[in-house]
Amino acid sequence: MAGPVYIADEEAELTSVSLDGLCLLFHAPSGMTHIVATPAPEILAMLRSGPADAAELLRRLSAHYAFEGEAAAGALAARLEELESAGLVRRA
Amino acid sequence: MRHRLSLQIGPVAFRIGSAWKAPLDALARLYASYPAPADGLADFTVRLEPEKPWRRFFRPSVAIQGDYILPDAAPLSLAHGLLAAEMGMNLQMALGQKRYLLLHAATVEKDGRALIMTGESGAGKSTLAALLGERGWRLMGDEFALLDMDNGKLLPFPRAISLKNGAIRVMEAQVPAARFGPRLTGTPKGEIRHLIPNAHAIERMQEAAIPALILFPRFGEAAAVRGVGAAEVFMRLTQASTNYVALGRRGFDALTRLVSTLPALAIDYPDTDTALGLVEDFRQELAA
Numbered sequence: 001m002a003g004p005v006y007i008a009d010e011e012a013e014l015t016s017v018s019l020d021g022l023c024l025l026f027h028a029p030s031g032m033t034h035i036v037a038t039p040a041p042e043i044l045a046m047l048r049s050g051p052a053d054a055a056e057l058l059r060r061l062s063a064h065y066a067f068e069g070e071a072a073a074g075a076l077a078a079r080l081e082e083l084e085s086a087g088l089v090r091r092a
Numbered sequence: 093m094r095h096r097l098s099l100q101i102g103p104v105a106f107r108i109g110s111a112w113k114a115p116l117d118a119l120a121r122l123y124a125s126y127p128a129p130a131d132g133l134a135d136f137t138v139r140l141e142p143e144k145p146w147r148r149f150f151r152p153s154v155a156i157q158g159d160y161i162l163p164d165a166a167p168l169s170l171a172h173g174l175l176a177a178e179m180g181m182n183l184q185m186a187l188g189q190k191r192y193l194l195l196h197a198a199t200v201e202k203d204g205r206a207l208i209m210t211g212e213s214g215a216g217k218s219t220l221a222a223l224l225g226e227r228g229w230r231l232m233g234d235e236f237a238l239l240d241m242d243n244g245k246l247l248p249f250p251r252a253i254s255l256k257n258g259a260i261r262v263m264e265a266q267v268p269a270a271r272f273g274p275r276l277t278g279t280p281k282g283e284i285r286h287l288i289p290n291a292h293a294i295e296r297m298q299e300a301a302i303p304a305l306i307l308f309p310r311f312g313e314a315a316a317v318r319g320v321g322a323a324e325v326f327m328r329l330t331q332a333s334t335n336y337v338a339l340g341r342r343g344f345d346a347l348t349r350l351v352s353t354l355p356a357l358a359i360d361y362p363d364t365d366t367a368l369g370l371v372e373d374f375r376q377e378l379a380a
Contacts, residue, residue: 015341017348019322026344031337033330033344035323 003054005092006080008047014088016041030087039067040079044088051092054080093139098128102238102249102297103191105129106181110140111148115173122174122252122273122286125294136188138180143167156180160187172279178254178286185236185249186334192238192247193339193346196332199232199246200224202375205304206246208237208354210332216311219259220367222287226266227368231293232301241339241346244353245300250293252286260285262364304378306356309367313360317370320356 008014015026023041025034039061046052046060058076062068067076083089093109095116100106101123110116139157142148152170158180168176185194197210198221207229209217218234225231232248240247252273255263260283264272273286306325320328329347330336336343357374361367 015344017344017352019326019348019352020324022323024323024326024344024348026341028341031340033336035327 005051005053006047006057006084006089007051007092008044008089011048014044025088027088032087034086034088039065039075040083040088042067043076043079043083047089093141097123098132098134099123100127100129101181101251102233103247104136104185104189104249105134106136106138106184107134108138108140108177108180110173110177111142112140112152112154112170112173114170115140115154115177118174118274119177122288125288125291126297136181136184138177138184140173140176140180156183158184160184166280168279172276174273174286175276175279175284178252181251182235189238189335190338193241193343194333194335195237195239195329196235196334197237198234199237199248199301200229201232201246201248201301202229203379204301205375205378206232206301207305207307207371207374208246208303209307209309210237210329211308211310214311215309216259216361216364216367217309218253218255219262219311219364220309220371222253222255222259222263223266223364223368224371225253225289225293230296230301231289239303239346239350240300241342243300244303244346244349246303247300248293248297250289250297252288255285255287257282263287303350303354305374306351306354307371307374308356308358310358310360311367312362314362315366315370316360318358320358322351322356325351325354325356 013028017024023036046057095110095113097108097116097120137158140154141157143153143155147153153167154173154176155167156176197208198217200207200221211217221234231250233250234253236249238247238249271288276284359370
């Protein structure tokens, strides 16, 4: 059974600045600032090409980065949960 | 209000009203050499009122009111009326300032370059700023750094310096008695005495400076210096800002620009001479 499908806000809603290998995000709809580490910014970037479930996101990520296998799938699930609770992604 | 006083401090104009004369007399003495607001208009209003009408005479108790209020702010005794006026001005700035990104930090300037010192209460930033202000630096402020979000410069806000406990003795040994306010004992923060910034700081209180270095001083440890990464600086400064969240995207842009362009150091110091020596070393390195 396919898992939940996630969507992210438009690029214009999220301002990002890289500092020291971390990424600062200003989320305009909530007015909140988040400090995230890789692969969270990459996950958000991949969601900009359209809604996706975890399997599809893993496929998009592995096409751009050395990000595949079971460990990557586990990390992706954990990051998606964090991004969802932070309000940076939501279920379609 | 029965008694009124208007003050211009850096780019901010205050109007302070009081049900009692004494706190405003003390405030007027501290700010005797400051100009009145040029256009007569105030950015912020502070009111010192009796907690209840009869408390103007009977065991007088000062409640701080203004455009912005904290509902649970405890009233102070009239003996601490000057402190109430100072706290009222802080409160209006902290809650209402929208033109500048406000950092809870002390700032000093030399050769057009400003040093931002921030840290928890007791870290010694007020004492260091006060000492540097007497040793060739221009005191820009000991409480709030005002960051202009349009051009990234710092604006001075040279209020009277609020010295606490041990710092009072340190400065009394260096500065003539005429530049001190009354000794306030038994306040919620212990003993407090205000120090009037020197003429140099007051005359140049409209003159902005370019930020050059961020310091996180910590008093009471063996001397040590370590670099602080920009992401950590960003996080600490959001915590040190009273209006970062309210400013939204403008605050984010201004703060990320500041931390990505400025070096930042955490310094531990066992005594003020060590800290002053370190600051002078940093200044020479920046100038080189």
